[in-house]
Amino acid sequence: MYNPSTGNWTATGNLNFERTWYTASLLTDGQVLVEGGDNLGIDDLYINELYDLSTGNCTIVYSMNYERTDHMTCVLENGKVLVAGASDTSIELYGPL
Secondary structure (H helix, E strand, O other), X not given: OEEOOOOEEOOOOOOOOOOXXXXXXXXXXXXXXXXXXXXXXXXXXXXXXXXXXXXXXXXXXXXXXXXXXXXXXXXXXXXXXXXXXXXXXXXXXEOOO
């Protein structure tokens, strides 16, 4: 976590999978959704994790239909997250029903 008032970084939590080329979206409830990425050159990931700022824990929340790296995400006004791009042209939504 970065504290802009002090300029210091503090370690917090661990993802379940090592990742590069992923995205992270701040949700309306204050949690962070970590989407897709590359598992250090082993394979592309379709598994997403939810990071809880209050506990520092990451939980696997759902798998996308397609593996995605170097993709884009957008948090919509309704709280859902739009995930698009990468090796597939499909678009997926994550979020409250």
